Amino acid sequence: MAHGQQSHALPPVPAPFTGRREIDLDHVRELVSHLTFDDFEEAQELILLALQEVNEHYGWVSPEAAEIVARQLSTTSPRVYSLLTFYADFRTEPRGHHHMLICHGMSCYIMGSQQLVQAMQDRFGIEDGETTTDEQMSVQVVNGCLGVCDLSPIVKIDDDYHGPVTPDSLTALVSQAIAGHRELKAKEERNGEPVVF
Numbered sequence: 001m002a003h004g005q006q007s008h009a010l011p012p013v014p015a016p017f018t019g020r021r022e023i024d025l026d027h028v029r030e031l032v033s034h035l036t037f038d039d040f041e042e043a044q045e046l047i048l049l050a051l052q053e054v055n056e057h058y059g060w061v062s063p064e065a066a067e068i069v070a071r072q073l074s075t076t077s078p079r080v081y082s083l084l085t086f087y088a089d090f091r092t093e094p095r096g097h098h099h100m101l102i103c104h105g106m107s108c109y110i111m112g113s114q115q116l117v118q119a120m121q122d123r124f125g126i127e128d129g130e131t132t133t134d135e136q137m138s139v140q141v142v143n144g145c146l147g148v149c150d151l152s153p154i155v156k157i158d159d160d161y162h163g164p165v166t167p168d169s170l171t172a173l174v175s176q177a178i179a180g181h182r183e184l185k186a187k188e189e190r191n192g193e194p195v196v197f
């Protein structure tokens with residue numbers, strides 16, 4: 001478990017891939033501006049919702065974005081940050097250009113998901129919550145079922161589900177995803193277009 005995050009599961013579904021590494025703080029203000037409250041209790045309940053909205057849009061929540069959430073809900077930054085770091089599904093650092101979820105639900109676990117986790121460690125040097133040094137791929141182990149048990153064990157890379165996956169086929173999938181991204185980047189550079197991810 002990286003970056004001091006604990007393994008508390010936050011239902012429901014993990015954040016979808018966005019690949020956004022820079023957080024537009026004006027946009028964050030806009031995102032959470034609809035969250036209004038009548039009293040302290042209500043404001044506290046809205047903190048998780050606000051963090052989920054930012055996390056889902058950008059794939060992570062920066063300290064500056066957490067500060068905006070705190071201001072919107074008239075609470076303190078430490079209060080927001082404590083929730084942010086308590087739940088494993090929130091990220092406090094940007095993810096790679098590709099993001100993988102490894103399902104560790106019961107069915108996938110029985111069918112060998114631990115071998116997939118091990119393969120990511122052995123072959124790409126990353127554990128749960130980490131990103132490869134070239135910033136191409138990050139990985140998150142999800143303890144809840146991702147809803148496609150008939151394909152167990154499964155991984156989700158960006159928006160696509162893959163299964164059943166073996167350590168070897170997982171290695172091929174990751175390599176393909178990384179190669180595809182590099183190819184796209186090279187093509188855009190050749191065309192003189194701005195490369196924005």
Ligand code: FES
Nearest residue numbers: 103105108145148
């Ligand atoms: S347990 Fe992995 S998809 Fe259901």
